[in-house]
Amino acid sequence: MKTDTLFTKPISKQFEFDADVAAVFDDMLVRSVPFYKESQALTRRFAINALGKGGVVYDLGCSTASLLLEIERSVERNDDIRLIGIDNSPAMIAHARKKIEAYGSGIELYEGDILQFPYEKAQVMISNYTLQFIRPMVRDSLIRTISDTLNEGGVFIFSEKVVSEDPKLNKELIDCYYDFKKVQGYSEYEIVQKREALENVLIPYTMNENIQMAKNNGFKTCELLFRWANFATFIAIK
Numbered sequence: 001m002k003t004d005t006l007f008t009k010p011i012s013k014q015f016e017f018d019a020d021v022a023a024v025f026d027d028m029l030v031r032s033v034p035f036y037k038e039s040q041a042l043t044r045r046f047a048i049n050a051l052g053k054g055g056v057v058y059d060l061g062c063s064t065a066s067l068l069l070e071i072e073r074s075v076e077r078n079d080d081i082r083l084i085g086i087d088n089s090p091a092m093i094a095h096a097r098k099k100i101e102a103y104g105s106g107i108e109l110y111e112g113d114i115l116q117f118p119y120e121k122a123q124v125m126i127s128n129y130t131l132q133f134i135r136p137m138v139r140d141s142l143i144r145t146i147s148d149t150l151n152e153g154g155v156f157i158f159s160e161k162v163v164s165e166d167p168k169l170n171k172e173l174i175d176c177y178y179d180f181k182k183v184q185g186y187s188e189y190e191i192v193q194k195r196e197a198l199e200n201v202l203i204p205y206t207m208n209e210n211i212q213m214a215k216n217n218g219f220k221t222c223e224l225l226f227r228w229a230n231f232a233t234f235i236a237i238k
């Protein structure tokens with residue numbers, strides 16, 4: 001796994017999921033998202049709970065398809081389950097395809113925009129750390145599309161970076177997160193460079209805004225599955 005050193009030099013552009021990011025992505029996520037593996041394991045568990053013996057699962061913003069591969073490893077081979085990954089980054093899809101082929105996986109991958117994709121009815125929709133990159137003015141309509149895609153009782157599991165409603169607490173959450181990054185081996189310089197690259201690209205909501213967004217757009221319930229400082233995982237039920 002290649003180490004993320006992308007922000008050891010001055011940024012030349014805003015953050016994007018290009019070939020450089022894709023090449024270090026797995027390292028970047030483990031070292032930049034607190035409890036990334038744990039939130040993936042929770043997502044996998046609650047997705048499988050919702051599937052029973054069959055159904056369609058979409059991962060919106062699947063990146064290198066790590067989560068779909070985890071789910072595939074965890075279900076019975078004869079279960080009638082379709083695993084579908086969507087991502088609009090050619091570099092991410094290329095990395096995902098290499099992994100799928102290497103594991104002899106049956107996962108279906110599509111390079112496309114999750115805002116425009118022609119979804120088939122599904123039992124599980126997943127979108128971890130992706131909605132935060134979707135412009136706020138179209139985020140609600142995406143959640144509505146996701147709920148329209150789900151069968152009754154289907155689940156939408158999503159993880160996001162979050163902000164606090166309280167400015168003082170928000171500052172403390174950010175400091176806590178940056179201390180986490182330092183423990184992961186990122187320098188102050190890298191942390192600042194990445195923060196600048198992500199400005200107006202990663203737009204987080206509060207925990208309550210995320211929950212209300214789901215309830216306003218077709219979900220009868222939305223609850224917190226997990227939270228650490230300014231990262232959270234939610235489950236919404238159709």
Ligand SMILES: Nc1ncnc2c1ncn2[C@@H]1O[C@H](C[S@+](CC[C@H]([NH3+])C(=O)[O-])CC(=O)[O-])[C@@H](O)[C@H]1O
Binds near residue numbers: 115
């Ligand atoms: N409109 C869009 N359409 C399709 N893909 C998009 C769009 N916008 C962004 N993406 C894709 O969404 C992914 C966000 S990363 C998800 C991590 C993964 N879920 C994981 O749990 O490992 C989050 C992160 O790196 O923090 C990238 O692969 C983008 O190309």
Ligand SMILES: O=C(O)C(=O)Cc1ccccc1
Binds near residue numbers: 033
């Ligand atoms: O908010 C940050 O500083 C991050 O690094 C979040 C993040 C994590 C992984 C990929 C892109 C952004």
